[in-house]
Amino acid sequence: MLAESAEKYRHTRSTTERFCAPLAIEDFVVQSMPDCSPTRWHLAHSTWFFETFLLLAFEPNYQPVSADYQFLFNSYYNGVGKQFPRARRGLLTRPTVADVFEYRRQVDQRVMRLLSELPHDRATEAARIVELGINHEQQHQELMVTDLKHLFSCNPLQPIYRSPSDRLATHTPSNSAVWSSFAGGVTSIGSSAATFVFDNECPRHQTLLQPFEIRNRLVTVGDFLEFMGDGGYTRPELWLSMGWSAVREQQWAAPLYWEQRQGQWLRFGLDGLCPVSADEPICHVSYFEADAFARWSHARLPTEAEWEQAAGTLEIRGSFLESEHYHPQPCGPDCSSPITQLFGEVWQWTASPYTAYPGYEAASGALGEYNGKFMCNQYVLRGGSCATPRSHIRSTYRNFFPPDARWQFSGIRLARNPKSQHESSMPNRSA
Amino acid sequence: MLAESAEKYRHTRSTTERFCAPLAIEDFVVQSMPDCSPTRWHLAHSTWFFETFLLLAFEPNYQPVSADYQFLFNSYYNGVGKQFPRARRGLLTRPTVADVFEYRRQVDQRVMRLLSELPHDRATEAARIVELGINHEQQHQELMVTDLKHLFSCNPLQPIYRSPSDRLATHTPSNSAVWSSFAGGVTSIGSSAATFVFDNECPRHQTLLQPFEIRNRLVTVGDFLEFMGDGGYTRPELWLSMGWSAVREQQWAAPLYWEQRQGQWLRFGLDGLCPVSADEPICHVSYFEADAFARWSHARLPTEAEWEQAAGTLEIRGSFLESEHYHPQPCGPDCSSPITQLFGEVWQWTASPYTAYPGYEAASGALGEYNGKFMCNQYVLRGGSCATPRSHIRSTYRNFFPPDARWQFSGIRLARNPKSQHESSMPNRSA
């Protein structure tokens, strides 16, 4: 079992480092906003995770590579110790990038040795920590993409991480969007966890759904331009109250990374500044924008349970980190199929606040801080994105961000109540 | 029908004004924080509501008492027009308090005349608006209590609104707290609305509950002092991440309005500064504190569906606005009954984020802004408080506040999963 763990470990660690290859040392260091972290910090923190929860726990008398790193690269685990303040991660120029890669190398060696030497009776437990650490590092792979994009977007030189590949000449017919109906009823969601899942996906449990309809494909740039053209960003009646405040205070008039030049909308990406493409999924919108677009569409966002029922046992297909597009791709030939684009491309905002499933229990110890303590004022997103590793996503996976977050690859899928339900009158309801 | 409306209208309006009787003119004017409004603003805004949605809608050629008031006393209805900024309500010294009472008088006269003269075919619709306006004014009655309390608490003189009444010498036995079990299953919550309800209580719909247990009574001051004595405010592992930030940034070490003098805890109230009383329900805690207390208790907060199932068809008893305590009272003789203190005393934080029920539709027009646009980053509270009018509350009623709000009469009731459920193991769950 640990041989397999070791193999996955090696693969994950090298994937992380491969993404860094095109970067200049300068690019590793800077923090462009408190929500983002420097690339170097991601490299070090994911290493700290293995050192702390694996080496320190399983290797007798293990001495940390550096006592300072234990403090500097702890993200938010109060159970482990104090943390260097998140918003100041960009103030550290030492350890250098080379130091951090050396830190990775040393921890990798020790992990490899541990996995080859660990006695049988601890193997299961260690394998679980390794798997958790791999999934943790995969999350940081995605953040490395989104945080680098944000950093580069702050630079008027608009640095290019990698030149654009040839684009697929895909066309998404405007009539390709159809509603797929689901009957609702008592259904089970969440994971029974025969394989690795995060604690927030558990336990698998029954829930009751009303009948619903869900859109077969993602909302496109073209769809969203219609919303913008219809005054979407200037009509308060379309917005949640907090969303409307965000529009005015942050002066939102388009998705993040968009700018208008001579009447044309351009979007910044890791491949530079390009005209927007109508067929691509809309991206870098907040929950507030997704919600307003849905209201404008006389629809709504799906709940996470609806999304999960729709996903059912569909095969996981789409653009992921491995395709190295770092940008959502248009819907291909299966664009008119009853349900498509559920995975990859962009995370799909759901209408569901991020809460504990019934019977949820956080893990014990410091690892219990992984998910549970963030269950407040965030919304669930489903399906993964073009920056998510393929092996990281599944239909029960719950991502979560605050409703004003826009720097993730986040997009929109619509849902609605069936017609018959619309017609039922509610005569005494007021206000 | 309109005769009954008129009677209720008169009663509600005079209740509002009776609360103002002990106030000095100065007390009507000041806004102590952005969430609070001056008493005078509440008086004027609740009048504006009737003028806007009743008189302007139903009375031909109605001329507003003042065009300025239409702007100054609109709270947040974009559909009606622009609004004077909420955080600046305390900058207005004119119209004077006397002007505002005169505004109330004029609108009252016109409403009375309208209700007596309105043709039959518009009576039903008008009655619904009157009922909505009454319920709206009742909400502001409660806010007048909580906002005045906050204002007085800012004054080192600690003004007394009304001298304390004789306190009930009630003792809540420490062993009085028991768990009541509910079987869960498919149950209906929400309102089918034969009588007035708010749109957010609709539609009545089925939901699926797991078996659960709920505490028969509210958490008391004595219970909460144990939490404090056990380091409750200093242990990050008990708190949500955002809650722990609030503790540190706002330096919370006790409920709002508490202060320690010579080792003794005192609490400020409309009856002045008194020692805390162990038997009273704990009050003026945020969702964060309620959640942390529950975690410390190896329990959790109930969901709103659980609370509603527990409330069932219980009679509504407890201390309300009419009792004029303006402070939650200890549990009386029925303290050990299987379920008690569901209504009145303190609003009970639930674990449920404030969201739309399945099939929810906001009212059309400006009144649609009443509830729906606030469904974001707030939590549902149930049951009413000692500042809620008795006729205002019901088992389906959904109040909502952000998780850090403390100036409402908000308290705690615990719930938990049944034992058997605890023992089920989840072998592959990680992180």
Added chain:
Amino acid sequence: MLAESAEKYRHTRSTTERFCAPLAIEDFVVQSMPDCSPTRWHLAHSTWFFETFLLLAFEPNYQPVSADYQFLFNSYYNGVGKQFPRARRGLLTRPTVADVFEYRRQVDQRVMRLLSELPHDRATEAARIVELGINHEQQHQELMVTDLKHLFSCNPLQPIYRSPSDRLATHTPSNSAVWSSFAGGVTSIGSSAATFVFDNECPRHQTLLQPFEIRNRLVTVGDFLEFMGDGGYTRPELWLSMGWSAVREQQWAAPLYWEQRQGQWLRFGLDGLCPVSADEPICHVSYFEADAFARWSHARLPTEAEWEQAAGTLEIRGSFLESEHYHPQPCGPDCSSPITQLFGEVWQWTASPYTAYPGYEAASGALGEYNGKFMCNQYVLRGGSCATPRSHIRSTYRNFFPPDARWQFSGIRLARNPKSQHESSMPNRSA
């Protein structure tokens, strides 16, 4: 001597209260920004000053009217004790306005009795404190005018303190502005203090002036409109760096209290909203605006020593508090005289940072906090304004405000270096 003190005391105290006569109780309570105080606070604080520095110091066993007032109405005297935070003065609704007037009455009685009973050997010292307290109260009379104006300006109803009096049909000829020349040289400024002065006017001392020219009259609204018309608020080269930041951050495009309606500039005042009048002195400009206007005029602001030399022994004439205009008046018939409008109308910004005169020593004890501790990042203004009591001003008087302050009646007088000096070349000077 004390009989004269008592008479002045009575006069000052009643002047303060006379200004309050037109106010509604509501108007006394509110604080419109941290720099302003509620009227009621001014009434109480000026009373506290006499109670603290006179009654407590001179009357054996004096008991304060209220121990709370000692804390609530101390402005910034650390030597006396703790202070209620300045920015929260508007949160107090108690003591009520009536309570504060009662406080004044009681202190007045005790002061009167003290002054009639005090033994000879302490009379001189007491008379000095009375005189200081009177001058202190006069400063607060001016602040009551400016703070009330600011408060009313926040109200869209634009309350009128007093209806406008008939305006003088004065015309200020545009060619009336002339330069008056002064020879400079060693001159004495400051006070030798045969009568009451503040410590910051002392000691009288010699200073060396270069030859200079000063404008005979104040800058008018008409002059300033030319500056605005020439892009004054949009050209960074005219501004100090901090001034330009203020323009952009606070979006200044005109003096405070100005607004444009249908192409016409109006200004708000205690007499309501009126069209601006070209002949009046410009008012409610910051040091930054004064400095930018001077640069645009190829001139500069006078230093305070230049101003004081120009003032020489001129008779003090102009509009003061007693004229009850509460607004600067146009230059009258003497408009073309060599030097005019030195006193009254508007405070004149000088180029001089507010610093200690050579040999300055602050008074000992808490009264030493009156002036000295504010000698940082403020600029000196000279001459008094239409809100300054006539008996309060003199040619050595130094007022001071931060360079971005605009809510005082502050205006502009120009100065410049004589031509000959301009022509001197400075060949090696760089950068």
Added chain:
Amino acid sequence: MLAESAEKYRHTRSTTERFCAPLAIEDFVVQSMPDCSPTRWHLAHSTWFFETFLLLAFEPNYQPVSADYQFLFNSYYNGVGKQFPRARRGLLTRPTVADVFEYRRQVDQRVMRLLSELPHDRATEAARIVELGINHEQQHQELMVTDLKHLFSCNPLQPIYRSPSDRLATHTPSNSAVWSSFAGGVTSIGSSAATFVFDNECPRHQTLLQPFEIRNRLVTVGDFLEFMGDGGYTRPELWLSMGWSAVREQQWAAPLYWEQRQGQWLRFGLDGLCPVSADEPICHVSYFEADAFARWSHARLPTEAEWEQAAGTLEIRGSFLESEHYHPQPCGPDCSSPITQLFGEVWQWTASPYTAYPGYEAASGALGEYNGKFMCNQYVLRGGSCATPRSHIRSTYRNFFPPDARWQFSGIRLARNPKSQHESSMPNRSA
């Protein structure tokens, strides 16, 4: 003449780069606070200065190395064009450090060619710009030292720029501080500019000084520890009002870069963390601290005119950038001489707000923005520091910083009024 300019140019440019030799690439990139700039920005901006004011002005058809750099590396010259926001300089990871050195190389080549080829009639003008640019770059050399120190201080690893050299075992006798008397009178200060000076040092002009005494040496760490031990940071009566606010809001309890461990005070420096040394000049104090220390000492800070008179025609001796201590050194053998330590070690706060000298005129064009527009809310410092190039300083040199700035090498020298003056009474002065 231009040959000499070229030689100085080469020397200055290489001095700048030599300072960078020990840095890791990461160290060049980060901005630790808005007042500081990344090292790389200093390197590029000083190059931009030569490119803009020399190459673009003197070389026909000169094409900038990069149009982007014209925007990115303009500091605050509105006359040249828009500027990248100062507080965001640390967000740029491109151009890389290597790119910036290449930028320097290209500009250096062009400057060298220009200086060798320029026709005679433009040589004088060009030489002046070169000299200005050299002085400008020297200012940035000093800022590179102070900004790097601040950056490193934010890192818990406390990086060492260079290991400490052997320290001089100098002892400053506690009785070495003596007062030197000056007679005052009409004196001339400022520069008549036979050689290069900044415009703010001109014109040389007469001023009138009262008699004064000035301390022969700088205030030491030992002196300042006495102030701290006497409650210096906890006694509001010692502080300016704004200073006392800074103490409380920024929680000052010692000079910047000091920390206490086990009862001992340590100070961070480019040579790491060391115990403070009593004989060294106190350093990294704000104007507020200097002023409070002076008040505690029953003394005051000198005015800049007093300082300049005391400096007279003394030889310039002390530690400068070239000594590469980057830390002020204790007073040597001449410690008891009548006046010493006037130059080098630490900038000396004066009591003088930074204002224009009488007759001051800013240069025309964009270079006029160099000094004049900052003459507001800053204080003059004199004498240079251990980070100032030796050839950069002179007795007329005026440095300036806001009164709360602490990250420069800023220290204290005391002055006072002669005794006889103290004894003069001012009987009628009040308040």
